[in-house]
């Protein structure tokens with residue numbers, strides 16, 4: 001029966017507004033475990049927005065950092081790692097140019113593996129220091145966070161979230177080795193979805209489909225080198241056998257910084273959300289120099305987002321095109337240290 005309490009509309013509106021801003025609608029407490037480098041530049045925008053909406057964010061970072069710096073919209077909590085700032089910087093960036101050298105594919109691949117091993121070992125050792133730092137863990141455990149927001153490229157935040165029994169939200173561009181589809185039990189057919197580095201499109205011949213099935217095997221090796229320590233760490237902390245799929249499968253929500261314009265469409269699960277463009281929140285107009293690059297090439301698009309600092313695109317398949325002034329002039333408009341021009345051929 002609709003004969004209950006009848007409130008005049010203005011009073012009802014007032015009551016609703018009061019309910020919305022009442023003291024019991026306090027913001028949540030978010031523990032942010034970021035990834036260094038350009039990854040942080042995108043996540044920082046999210047943390048800023050969380051703060052603007054009344055949530056409280058604590059950003060967890062090693063004492064040595066590249067980009068993670070104190071800001072007034074979050075609390076920075078640092079932990080000691082077995083590297084000085086100089087060592088950290090050298091191991092992370094010292095040889096990065098080797099990856100972009102125009103050398104034989106095999107040489108580039110081997111160089112990349114050495115760098116990856118070094119970088120992975122820095123993250124692994126830092127993560128071990130973090131989870132074995134009893135004072136810090138006790139403090140975090142007592143802080144009653146509501147959620148962990150983390151970039152899972154190295155899944156330290158994912159392990160920590162599970163250790164502290166907090167739900168985890170992943171924020172990422174992409175993850176190699178199909179851990180997203182395995183972790184969420186999402187269909188992922190090789191015959192339709194072009195794999196990383198294959199340069200295949202979503203229309204494949206039989207041989208391309210074979211290549212599409214073989215490439216992931218090499219990537220699995222790389223993932224094994226760089227990620228298996230986290231499965232061991234999770235097993236040790238949680239005192240049960242944990243696989244990498246268990247570590248990645250823990251996420252409640254996956255926020256992908258992509259969309260089906262930049263990437264080919266694929267099946268997704270309801271907890272996979274595409275938020276492409278968020279890394280461009282801080283966009284600046286193209287520099288005059290880049291405008292010049294863009295014009296004569298016909299049909300080439302360009303984007304200068306800080307997260308992947310600078311891209312020149314004409315199709316989905318890309319290669320690195322070191323353009324004149326790539327390390328100086330183009331960067332100026334973007335405010336990024338790391339600037340590359342990619343030409344999509």
Ligand SMILES: *[C@@H]1O[C@H](CO)[C@@H](O)[C@H](O)[C@H]1NC(C)=O
Nearest residue numbers: 090091094095111114115118
């Ligand atoms: C890898 O790390 C070692 C020290 O741990 C260093 O001597 C070497 O130069 C590094 N190599 C690369 C390619 O980063």
Ligand SMILES: *[C@@H]1O[C@H](CO)[C@@H](O)[C@H](O)[C@H]1NC(C)=O
Nearest residue numbers: 137138140141142163164165
């Ligand atoms: C966090 O605190 C709870 C309750 O005191 C305790 O049961 C749990 O073991 C603690 N977790 C960690 C990782 O220390």
